[in-house]
Amino acid sequence: MNKLMKAVSFVMAASLVLAGCGGGNADKAGNVGGNEANPETVDYFKLPEPVEMSVIKSVGPGLKLKSGETIEDNEYTNYVFNKTNIKTKVLWDASSTDFDQKMQLAIANNEIPDAMIVDEKTFRAMAAADQLEDLTAVYKRYASPQMKDFYKSTDDKALEKATYDGKLMAIPSVAIQADAPSILWLRQDWLDKVNLKAPRTIDELKQVLHAFIEKDPDGNGQADTIGLTGNSFQLATDGGGIHDFKGIFNAFHSYPMIWIKDENGEVVYGSTTFGTKQALSAIHEMYAEGLIDKEFALRKNPDDLVLSGKAGAFFGPWWVPWALIDSLKHNPKADWKPFMIEDAKGQYNIASVPVSNFFLVVRKGYAHPEAAVVYSNMRVQAERTPDKQAMKLDPGHGLWPLLMTVDYADAATRKHDLLLDALAGKVKKEEMDGEMQLVYEQELRDRKNPRKNPDDWAAPAAYLLGAGILKLPMNVTDPVYSAMTKTMESRWANLQKMETETFYKIVLGDEPLNAFDQFVKDWKEQGGDKIVEEVKEELKK
Structure with a gap:
């Protein structure tokens, strides 16, 4: 991987909050945002009791852990446990170059972690081999309004792609369609x-x-x-x-x-x-x-x-x-x-861009499949509408136990419009979510001293310039x-x-x-x- 792409991988991991468009801060209670199929209260972000969920990890060559931290025990896994009651256990890890081969071997031997992220080919093969848990019911009950809103932005095509034989067999990624134009x-x-x-x-x-x-x-x-x-x-x-x-x-x-x-x-x-x-x-x-x-x-x-x-x-x-x-x-x-x-x-x-490229799947027989949905709710909220604790996480690590992009399909252009409205005074700063307030402030500073601070220039330029070009009429x-x-x-x-x-x-x-x-x-x-x-x-x- 060349240096620029390494930089992009780092920056985009650190800036995924900037790639979304805050879906609104839903309350935890199940009666907010609508969860009609569930009459009792459901906490979208925390399970009532601690549960363990095993995962596997691909580790990049440049990863540097802080003193006392491990891949299994670090600021990210601690954040996950404190927020969700989910204790993640790393069954094994491998270098990014060896990970896929080791994962395919583990799948072939049916030595599957409780939850893992796979590509479409692997997802369909595992579904056909009856290795996956049906998530239809737990998604309907536990998926947060924010998550459901992201999938609605794809006209539910993402959920259709994660459906096999009429059952929802995975939590799908959502590709940001802004990535399509070259x-x-x-x-x-x-x-x-x-x-x-x-x-x-x-x-x-x-x-x-x-x-x-x-x-x-x-x-x-x-x-x-x-x-x-x-x-x-x-x-x-x-x-x-x-x-x-x-x-x-x-x-x-x-x-x-x-x-x-x-x-x-x-x-x-x-x-x-x-x-x-x-x-x-x-x-x-x-x-x-x-x-x-x-x-x-x-x-x-x-x-x-x-x-x-x-x-x-x-x-x-x-x-x-x-x-x-x-x-x-x-x-x-x-x-x-x-x-x-x-x-x-x-x-x-x-x-x-294909609406979904990756799928969070759950091992058939795992006792707590709802953990995968609650984890997804939490992780997406932590990146799209982060709380103070999430903002303190070191982006240089990016050690989420499971990492997959779920966002509005038109996230970039939504951000573009919102930023323009804020700059025009149509939207007040305090009416925006935390990350958009940050981008707004960066743009104001950059306007006073253009490109003096590249970090202030980057995010506003991506949304105002890069996402702005997406407004051109295009044959798709x-x-x-x-x-x-x-x-x-x-x-x-x-x-x-x-x-x-x-x-x-x-x-x-x-x-x-x-x-x-x-x-x-x-x-x-x-x-x-x-x-x-x-x-x-x-x-x-």
């Missing part, structure tokens, strides 16, 4: 220096990149600036990537790595469409002209180019300002602004499938390897553009056609 982040001060307007089209982007390379935008008298950054991990990710070229793909109605329906309503894999071939051609031309970092395919840390002030253009999501804090510390004059690249018809195209393509079919289990790794290698070779000029046609042919013959049919069958269920 935004072009540019240094406005560089645009001003080279006397150009922000680009709207691919051709205008190329003009800007030429100027960024040739006209000494940083004013140091040296030819040491580059055009567009790229990464050595993936040319186009399926959501939330930095330094990829997804924004260019989307401008050609191309949605790599995503299952979609084409203009005829047929299920297709986005990486095999004609639009993808067009996008690869455009990216290759930009690379051949020297407009893309010539070392991008090998560069492990493309963020270094941004943080050191050598690059003034890259694609990323709305929350990029949090990742630019170090850039501003290096150069407070760096004035980053977001823009979108349009297609040939002047329209903006995006693929929406919805993914139709995001799990794993039987043939995908055995063939997908090889198919993805072939895809990645072919795309890079085309972009770098090691293969001609028509290598794409051979890739599509090989992809279909080596399992792609069968997978397409399996996806179609899955969609009928």
Whole structure:
């Protein structure tokens, strides 16, 4: 993982309270917010008696525990117990690189913790193997009004995704749809220096990149600036990537790595469409002209180019300002602004993010399945509408026993609107929740001394600029499938390897553009056609 993404992981973990939009502080009593199916009082946030809930932990390489703390016993687990009466026990932990393999082995041996977070493929496999507890009744009884409100923002599609054979078998995540657009982040001060307007089209982007390379935008008298950054991990990710070229793909109605329906309503894999071939051609031309970092395919840390002030253009999501804090510390004059690249018809195209990517599941037979729901209520409230104790938790740890994003699907734009209303005097500061008051105060300080304190600049910029760009009218393509079919289990790794290698070779000029046609042919013959049919069958269920 490159340094910028590490920084983003840290900042976003610390700032998840800023990614939501306070769903209102519901009282603890069951008669507040409506829980019609439950006539007696239910405490959404604390069980009547202490219970133990076993979990497993993925531990990042940079984790530093405080003196006397362990992964099982720390300020986060103590907060959880004090708030919920849930004592979490760590069955085992593993490094982030080994965690998934160890987890899959444990599932295969039916050595499952009481609660765990899994991806969609694992969730459906566990549900099919009858390893999961039915959460239908405990969700209906114990889910807080705030949690239910978040799921309503998805039109309950998230709950549908967590339903198997008519039963709610997991507590699903809610993906913030703001992560869908790939935004072009540019240094406005560089645009001003080279006397150009922000680009709207691919051709205008190329003009800007030429100027960024040739006209000494940083004013140091040296030819040491580059055009567009790229990464050595993936040319186009399926959501939330930095330094990829997804924004260019989307401008050609191309949605790599995503299952979609084409203009005829047929299920297709986005990486095999004609639009993808067009996008690869455009990216290759930009690379051949020297407009893309010539070392991008090998560069492990493309963020270094941004943080050191050598690059003034890259694609990323709305929350990029949090990742630019170090850039501003290096150069407070760096004035980053977001823009979108349009297609040939002047329209903006995006693929929406799958409504749920992760699922909190409960082991079948666990005596207290309601603990998972109460825990979820507490954790989400602690991040979205935190109390004083939650605000004191060290974000550098992020040691929640279980961590999964549950928020409003349109959280970022809600925050954008709320902040604008507060700045316009339409909403009083005291009428906002604690975290929005913080962002409001940060924006006021930043307006007095622009970018002097990067920490004050980041959150307001993410919501006012990054989320503001999301207000543009966009053509949205919805993914139709995001799990794993039987043939995908055995063939997908090889198919993805072939895809990645072919795309890079085309972009770098090691293969001609028509290598794409051979890739599509090989992809279909080596399992792609069968997978397409399996996806179609899955969609009928």
